[in-house]
Amino acid sequence: MPGKADVVVVANRLPVDISVDAKGKLSWDRAPGGLVTALAPVMRARKGAWVxxxxxxxxxVDAFDADGMHLVPVELSATEVEDYYEGFSNGTLWPLYHDVIVNPEFHRAWWNAYDAVNRRFAEAAANAAAKGATVWVHDYQLQLVPALLRKLRPDVTIGWFNHIPFPPVEIFSQLPWRERVLDGLLGADLLGFQRSWDAENFLRSVRRLTSEKVRGSRVTVEARSKLPARETKVGVYPISIDTQSFQELAASEEVGKRALEIRAELGNPDVLLLGVDRLDYTKGIRHRLKIFGELxxxxxxxxxxxxMVQVASPSRERVEQYKTLRDEVEVTVGRINGDYSALGRxxxxxxxxxxPMEEMAALYRAADVMLVTSLRDGMNLVAKEFVAAQVDLDGVLVLSEFTGAADDLPQALVMNPHDIEGAKRVVMRAIEMPKAEKRRRMRALRRxxxxxxxxxxxxxxxxDLAAAKKEHRD
Structure with missing residues (x-):
C-alpha cells in the first residue's frame, strides 16, 4: 500500500542523531555532515519523508516527525554496520572511488551485507512513497536502491546523486560486482554527479561493461522483469551550502568577536593558515603539513x-587506515612544532x-588563507563555507584541482597537492597577495x-526529475 509522502529522500543516515533513555523515551539532535546541511532546509520546505x-x-525505532521532516529509521545490526558500512561502503567503495589512494578490499561477505541492506532501504522507501511520488536516493552506500525500488514501485520517479567522485572505468572495473552496481544505478530516471568528469566516467563504464546503449547523456535501458524499456538521464549538479544562513551567522557580532579572540589566543600572527577536514586520507592533510613544513x-x-590551525574532525575511527592516518598526522605535527616553535608559540x-558551526564560522573569519589540499573530493563544502564567511573580503582560498569546488570556484588559487614545489609557490602567492586582488577575487567567489x-x-x-516524470507519462 502506498505511503503518504510525495517526496522521499533516501540516504545512509537520518538527518538527526537519535537517543533513547532508560525509560524508552526518544530524543534527537541535528546531525552534522554535508548532506544534512545541504538537504535539511530543502526537505523542510517540501515537507518530505527522509529514510x-x-x-x-x-x-x-518507529517513524517519527522531527526538525520539520517525517523520519523513517532503517534498523541495522552491529554485524551489518561492520560489513555494509565500515566494510563494503568504506573499505571497498570509498578507496576505489577515490583513485585507490589506499587499496580497496573485496570480500563477498561485505558485498552480501551491502546487497541486503540496500534491499531494506528500497523497501522502506517503497512503503513511505505516495503513488507517483518522487524519490531521491543519495550516495555510494545505496547504489542498488534505484533498481530495487523500481521493481517494487514502478510508478515512482527515481533520482540518485553521488556526493563523491565516480572513478574511471579502468579503476571501476576492479570491482567484482561492477555489473550489479551499474544495473542498480540504471534503475533511476536521473543520475546526478558533482563534476563532468564523474558523469563521463560513469557513461564510459556503462558503454564498456554493459549492453545498454549510450547516446550523449542518456542511457537506453532495455526492458526487463516486466518493466518496459526506458531512458536514464545523466547530469552534473555541483552541490552547495545554505549560503544565506551561513553568511548571516558569520556576520554576527558574536562570531566577529570570537574571530578576534582566536587570533589573540594564537598570538596575533601576521598570517593565519587554516585547514578544516574530516580526518580522512583523501583530504591531503599530510601533503598540507609537508607544504607548510617545507615553507x-x-x-x-x-x-x-x-x-597554521588544522581542524581534523574524528572519522571512521574503527577503520584501520584511519587509525594509521591519525598517528602519521600527529607525528608530523609534533615534528614541525619541535623544529620550529618559539617558546609558547x-x-x-x-x-x-x-x-559547532559558530566556532567554525569564527575560525573561517579569523583565517587569512584557507588550504584545501584534497587528493580527490566530490565537491568540498568547507571551501564554500569559507567563502560565505568572508564578510570582510580579506581571505584567500587555495584549492586542490582534484576537488569539485575547483570547477565551481574559478577565482580561487588552484594547485596540485602532489606537486609540493608548485603548491608552495601557490601558498606563498596567497600569503603575499595584494589586498585589492584579495577583495576582487573574494567578491566574485561570494557572488x-x-x-x-x-x-x-x-x-x-x-x-529535472519532474521533467523526467513528464517524459515518462508522455
Missing part, C-alpha cells in the same frame, strides 16, 4: 609570525575535534556561492 539509518546499531624549513615563512595548532546555493542545487535536480 535512513539512525546511526546506532540494533536500534529499532618553514626554506625560510619562506617564519613562526610565530605565520601559523607553536606553528601548527592541531585540533582533533568537532566544533558565485550566493547564486548557486543549496536551494538552487536542489531545485535544479528536482526540476
Amino acid at each position: 535512513g539509518w539512525s546511526g546506532k546499531p540494533d536500534l529499532d 618553514l624549513r626554506d625560510g619562506l615563512v617564519k613562526a610565530p609570525e605565520v601559523c 607553536a606553528p601548527v595548532h592541531y585540533l582533533h575535534q568537532t566544533f 558565485r556561492v550566493a547564486r548557486d546555493d543549496v536551494a538552487a542545487w536542489a531545485d535544479r535536480f528536482f526540476d
